[in-house]
Amino acid sequence: MGFNLQLFFTGVGVxxxxxxxxxxxxxxxxxxxxxxxxxxxxxxxxxxxxxxxAIDLALPYWLSIxxxxxxxxxxxxxxNLGVYYPLRNRTFLPVIISTIGASILLExxxxxxxxxxxxxxxxxxxxxxxxxxxxxxxxxxxxxxxxTVVMVTLQYLFFERTxxxxxxxxxxxxxxxxxxxxxxxxxxxxxxxIYSAVLGGLxxxxxxxxxxxxxxxxxxxxxxxxxxxIIGGFGDVTGAIVGGLAxxxxxxxxxxxxxxxxxxxxxxxxxxxxxLLRPQGLFGERVAEKA
Amino acid sequence: MRxxxxxxxxxxxLFAAAAILTVGFANFTPLAAYSVNLLMQSSTYAIxxxxxxxxxxxxxxxxxxxxxxxxxxxxxxALGTTALELPFFPSLAIGIVLAAAAGAVxxxxxxxxxGHYLAMVTISFQTILALVLINxxxxxxxxxxxxxxxxxxxxxxxxxxxxxxxxxxxxxLYGVGYLVWHLRKTxxxxxxxxxxxxxxxxxxxxxxxxxxxxTAFTLSALLGGLGGALFAGGFAYISPDQFTFSESVxxxxxxxxxxxxxPVGSVLGTxxxxxxxEWLRFLKTVYLAVYGSAVIxxxxxxxxxxxxxxxxxxxxxRPRSPIALAELSPLPLTREVGREDGTTIxxxxxxxxxxxxxxxxxxxxxxVVRNSVHALIGPNGSGKTTLLNVLSxxxxxxKGSVAFEGHDITRxxxxxxxxSGIGRTFQNVRLFGALSVLDNVMVGxxxxxxxxxxGALGLERHALAALDFVGLAPRAxxxxxxxxxxxxxxxxxxxxxxxxxxxxxLDEPGAGLNHxxxxxxxxxxxxxxxxxxxxxxxxxxxxxxxQVADHITVLNFxxxxxxxxxSEVLRHPDVVAAYLGEVESHAAS
Numbered sequence: 001m002g003f004n005l006q007l008f009f010t011g012v013g014v015x016x017x018x019x020x021x022x023x024x025x026x027x028x029x030x031x032x033x034x035x036x037x038x039x040x041x042x043x044x045x046x047x048x049x050x051x052x053x054a055i056d057l058a059l060p061y062w063l064s065i066x067x068x069x070x071x072x073x074x075x076x077x078x079x080n081l082g083v084y085y086p087l088r089n090r091t092f093l094p095v096i097i098s099t100i101g102a103s104i105l106l107e108x109x110x111x112x113x114x115x116x117x118x119x120x121x122x123x124x125x126x127x128x129x130x131x132x133x134x135x136x137x138x139x140x141x142x143x144x145x146x147x148t149v150v151m152v153t154l155q156y157l158f159f160e161r162t163x164x165x166x167x168x169x170x171x172x173x174x175x176x177x178x179x180x181x182x183x184x185x186x187x188x189x190x191x192x193x194i195y196s197a198v199l200g201g202l203x204x205x206x207x208x209x210x211x212x213x214x215x216x217x218x219x220x221x222x223x224x225x226x227x228x229x230i231i232g233g234f235g236d237v238t239g240a241i242v243g244g245l246a247x248x249x250x251x252x253x254x255x256x257x258x259x260x261x262x263x264x265x266x267x268x269x270x271x272x273x274x275x276l277l278r279p280q281g282l283f284g285e286r287v288a289e290k291a
Numbered sequence: 292m293r294x295x296x297x298x299x300x301x302x303x304x305l306f307a308a309a310a311i312l313t314v315g316f317a318n319f320t321p322l323a324a325y326s327v328n329l330l331m332q333s334s335t336y337a338i339x340x341x342x343x344x345x346x347x348x349x350x351x352x353x354x355x356x357x358x359x360x361x362x363x364x365x366x367x368x369a370l371g372t373t374a375l376e377l378p379f380f381p382s383l384a385i386g387i388v389l390a391a392a393a394g395a396v397x398x399x400x401x402x403x404x405x406g407h408y409l410a411m412v413t414i415s416f417q418t419i420l421a422l423v424l425i426n427x428x429x430x431x432x433x434x435x436x437x438x439x440x441x442x443x444x445x446x447x448x449x450x451x452x453x454x455x456x457x458x459x460x461x462x463x464l465y466g467v468g469y470l471v472w473h474l475r476k477t478x479x480x481x482x483x484x485x486x487x488x489x490x491x492x493x494x495x496x497x498x499x500x501x502x503x504x505x506t507a508f509t510l511s512a513l514l515g516g517l518g519g520a521l522f523a524g525g526f527a528y529i530s531p532d533q534f535t536f537s538e539s540v541x542x543x544x545x546x547x548x549x550x551x552x553x554p555v556g557s558v559l560g561t562x563x564x565x566x567x568x569e570w571l572r573f574l575k576t577v578y579l580a581v582y583g584s585a586v587i588x589x590x591x592x593x594x595x596x597x598x599x600x601x602x603x604x605x606x607x608x609r610p611r612s613p614i615a616l617a618e619l620s621p622l623p624l625t626r627e628v629g630r631e632d633g634t635t636i637x638x639x640x641x642x643x644x645x646x647x648x649x650x651x652x653x654x655x656x657x658x659v660v661r662n663s664v665h666a667l668i669g670p671n672g673s674g675k676t677t678l679l680n681v682l683s684x685x686x687x688x689x690k691g692s693v694a695f696e697g698h699d700i701t702r703x704x705x706x707x708x709x710x711s712g713i714g715r716t717f718q719n720v721r722l723f724g725a726l727s728v729l730d731n732v733m734v735g736x737x738x739x740x741x742x743x744x745x746g747a748l749g750l751e752r753h754a755l756a757a758l759d760f761v762g763l764a765p766r767a768x769x770x771x772x773x774x775x776x777x778x779x780x781x782x783x784x785x786x787x788x789x790x791x792x793x794x795x796x797l798d799e800p801g802a803g804l805n806h807x808x809x810x811x812x813x814x815x816x817x818x819x820x821x822x823x824x825x826x827x828x829x830x831x832x833x834x835x836x837x838q839v840a841d842h843i844t845v846l847n848f849x850x851x852x853x854x855x856x857x858s859e860v861l862r863h864p865d866v867v868a869a870y871l872g873e874v875e876s877h878a879a880s
Contacts, residue, residue, distance in 0.1 A: 083587060
């Protein structure tokens, strides 16, 4: 029982990372109808930025986090201008391919600058964690959980309670109508990309002390986050969160009870099953194209 | 037409000459091992990339697992010729079958959904396969890979020589390249391109879109397997890292760089991306970063790739001359005439379509009489287009049924309805933008159940006759996207007519036309009526409707409010109220 609880806790911690990245996916998808295949690389950039600032330059941890978030704002803006904006009037296929190109560029740019050796980033906490009964709560996983809950709450308040949030929602629902109403659509999409980059960066900062910081870390997280958002119901915010958590738990239990080397395969198997049996996911609706 | 044929013959002759020369050269000239390796890699990769030409270039579906299919082919030959001690060609056949089967299963499960799902499913498959190749050591030998892969032992081991084997690969590339090039102009190829350019319209015109996409995906996987199988024989050693997701991205970049819509482009892109790293060795560490930026730049500046860019330049420099209209036989539209017996062709009973709480169409009954023009009118938002979408199978009705020629068609898919003889146009023109005017109309002529005598040539003549009927035959070879809006509307009508429909559904054919074009349209509709074609038309323009309609149904808020001959209906008080507003409510607003 204690072992299972332990697994569950770890799974939820890992799952919140997937959920954070999945949220970024969903936001960009809702604003632009495009899946950003470089979303995971935002996490990788965030993690590497922390390694450079906190270890190589030995800056204070909190300052490093602040600078990293600033850098992610810039990265999101640049990404929008370079990768999405020139292709905004095309179909989804060229844009997807362009984001794949961006992903190769980012990963190999960092590889060229930093080399293939994985880096490690210590946790900000001196205490490793504490025990409740037979369950050991790792402080980093707790932080991940807390940050995810805070971000989701803030995001909810932002989109539901502020004018800017509503404008961004309007943009995502109908760009043409939004621009007729005087909403600066291009700016709203820019903000969406910036916010998604920050979400991705945060995920990177949070996950860096758990995993090794490597060039490929982003794409493997992103693949799972994407799977999570499909399991949850693509385009649905609640779905992204629930899907992310579910995937984290499934993976952890799968690794413990079935096979460690195939840990990464369980999520994709789940994805296949969902696509086969319930393609609209847990929370999604099927939408038909209008004639 | 004859000039075209001659050009085609010349092209084929040149292609055959090039094939014989290069294969002969590879076979008889001893090359340095380095060159042989580069050429071997290029030719086997190119076969796999040609698969992407089909799935991405023709059918417009993404495939991010081509390296996995390539790997299935490669591992079949590797393990078949070593562990199972099978000869080369049976192993190759196993590889092709395995890859095609995997492709079919992936396609069947994910192609009902949108492109993003396909992207994700292919990545998942790619990831799982890569994990299996590394971890299932007892079968795949794990990260060490497979050594001593055999080549064909045919003709006393003739092909064990690298030069001879290379010639075999190049010959296979020519063969596959020819087939892929030829596919473009076949019924299947046109269906794929129709799906790529406008999936919704493709279905309504009679293309089984799901089947077409699955076929394209399966063919793509098959060619991936073939390329991989030849690759394994060529290099005698393979390892799992050659079949990862990043290799799939490399395949994708090759096809995009060269130009996905033409096999020439795909081969060009493959060669270039295999040679580039050799030339760019000096910037090895940043090479992949440069390469990532190249992908973005190609998408931004050359969305159709190098070959697509070059051929669009070619078209600008050397525009197609209008075709000569030699002896076109008139369109056989008249098959319905002689059945002017006043029977019902289409009957809708209590038809409803609700979107959540919104009753877009609510309990509508009507029947269309054979050889008549039946108009459906109503204010904006009254449910006209929704009703038409239910009739052509784009929407499933919430309640009620539709019968066509006495058969219940309520559950049929759009292409099946097209097959039973229902043609349709759209309110917002939906053509296959990258195809020629003629190809657009040919897709319509190729609807299921429509027999045209005389094979490919007969089909082309039939399509030309349909174009001639709307007055656009001289522009048959132009790209449909380059036509004016009014002409595009006419092409859409010709596309529907080419399938010899028993019932033609027209969704606001007059929308957006100027006066001259509208007069032309009325004239066209009267000619169609004169031929006895049954037409169900939606329009706002009362003048147009009055001139052509025999019978009118009026829709308001999803309900039928009046029905009868034009003179009766247009004087009906409810109709006047629906269009002009009632006196009180008008004053109040």
